[in-house]
Amino acid sequence: MDWIIHVSQLLYLVAAILFMMGIKRLGSPSTARKGNQLASLGMLLGVIVTLFDRQIVQFELILAGVVIGSLIGAVLAKKVQMTAMPELVAVFNGFGGGASALVAWGEFSRGMAMAGEMAGQVSGQMAVQGVPAVFGVQELASIGLSIAIGSITFTGSLIAFGKLKGILPGGRVALPGQNIINLVLTAGVLGLIGWFVMDPTNSTVFWVIFGVTLLIGLMTVLPIGGADMPVVISLLNSYSGIAASMAGFVWETIYSLSVGRSLAQRG
Amino acid sequence: MEAFIFNLFIFVLAAYIGLELISKVPPTLHTPLMSGANAISGITLVGALVIAGSTGSVWAQWIGFAAIVFATINVVGGFMVTDRMLEMFKKKED
Numbered sequence A: 001m002d003w004i005i006h007v008s009q010l011l012y013l014v015a016a017i018l019f020m021m022g023i024k025r026l027g028s029p030s031t032a033r034k035g036n037q038l039a040s041l042g043m044l045l046g047v048i049v050t051l052f053d054r055q056i057v058q059f060e061l062i063l064a065g066v067v068i069g070s071l072i073g074a075v076l077a078k079k080v081q082m083t084a085m086p087e088l089v090a091v092f093n094g095f096g097g098g099a100s101a102l103v104a105w106g107e108f109s110r111g112m113a114m115a116g117e118m119a120g121q122v123s124g125q126m127a128v129q130g131v132p133a134v135f136g137v138q139e140l141a142s143i144g145l146s147i148a149i150g151s152i153t154f155t156g157s158l159i160a161f162g163k164l165k166g167i168l169p170g171g172r173v174a175l176p177g178q179n180i181i182n183l184v185l186t187a188g189v190l191g192l193i194g195w196f197v198m199d200p201t202n203s204t205v206f207w208v209i210f211g212v213t214l215l216i217g218l219m220t221v222l223p224i225g226g227a228d229m230p231v232v233i234s235l236l237n238s239y240s241g242i243a244a245s246m247a248g249f250v251w252e253t254i255y256s257l258s259v260g261r262s263l264a265q266r267g
Numbered sequence B: 001m002e003a004f005i006f007n008l009f010i011f012v013l014a015a016y017i018g019l020e021l022i023s024k025v026p027p028t029l030h031t032p033l034m035s036g037a038n039a040i041s042g043i044t045l046v047g048a049l050v051i052a053g054s055t056g057s058v059w060a061q062w063i064g065f066a067a068i069v070f071a072t073i074n075v076v077g078g079f080m081v082t083d084r085m086l087e088m089f090k091k092k093e094d
Helices: A003-026 A032-051 A060-079 A082-122 A127-134 A137-165 A178-198 A203-221 A226-266 B002-021 B027-053 B058-093
Strands: none
Touching: A003 A032, A003 B002, A003 B027, A032 B027, A032 B058, A060 A082, A060 B027, A060 B058, A082 A127, A082 A137, A082 A226, A082 B027, A082 B058, A137 A178, A137 A203, A137 A226, A178 A203, A226 B002, A226 B027, B027 B058
């Protein structure tokens, strides 16, 4: 009966195959352009399939967001000087990482609202009671990691952009003992993510994770010289991919939960 | 938990495929490949669409909206700039 869900899952698989074929073709000069087109086709397919999702009931914000984002992206991509392409890739990458952090945050808010609703239905108690029904340890850890890695990618990429563009000094900009400070902050964030997993309703911990990771992105890229930026961008590029996967872990859970709930409600 | 393990399988296998796919790429294609792969990482857009379009939490919808703007900048800009880079390559060869 719910064949739409199965069809859309299969179409997502097609999109994933298009991505893989696209990347494969990007690896050889004669097929590279086709490869990029195949990958963008996969993305279009993924978006269209998602728009048919029954969880999506209002399209105003989606339309506005897609129009604004596409315009900004298209204008930047068309206007950029050929020599300025590396820094533009850095900017795009930063926005991608930022988007994954936002998706994780959005899923968290959505899940918490769901938890409150569930708890309300059961006993009328506070949202805390409903949390375990929505988020397990893995999901909370994925949310924390996605927000952390996404935020680091966001500010790190913007600094890389500034250095390549010449807005920021290309040389080393660092506090004394910068490496130690960065290490301590990173260890601190891991600890905070652990805390967040134990106590997801503590919003202070949540915001501190956001703030500190934005800072880590700044402070890890600032000391690196401008000539090394391509390597930094490449690394941040893989970070944004990891942040997207982590957001995917969470998304899948909330998604199946709410699909299950809507099916149960109709049943 | 089951879903998590299943996703973990996909994550690990996809990482392996990624590694295999890019292991023998000529250096001239490194930048467009990075740029194209970066555009693909904007697939997080799919998650943003569902968040912005679902009801339940107004707060989440606006976060989703911001995520859509960020992700489409990455996706649209990323694919277009990659195409421009590759176009440039072709002209050079001719």
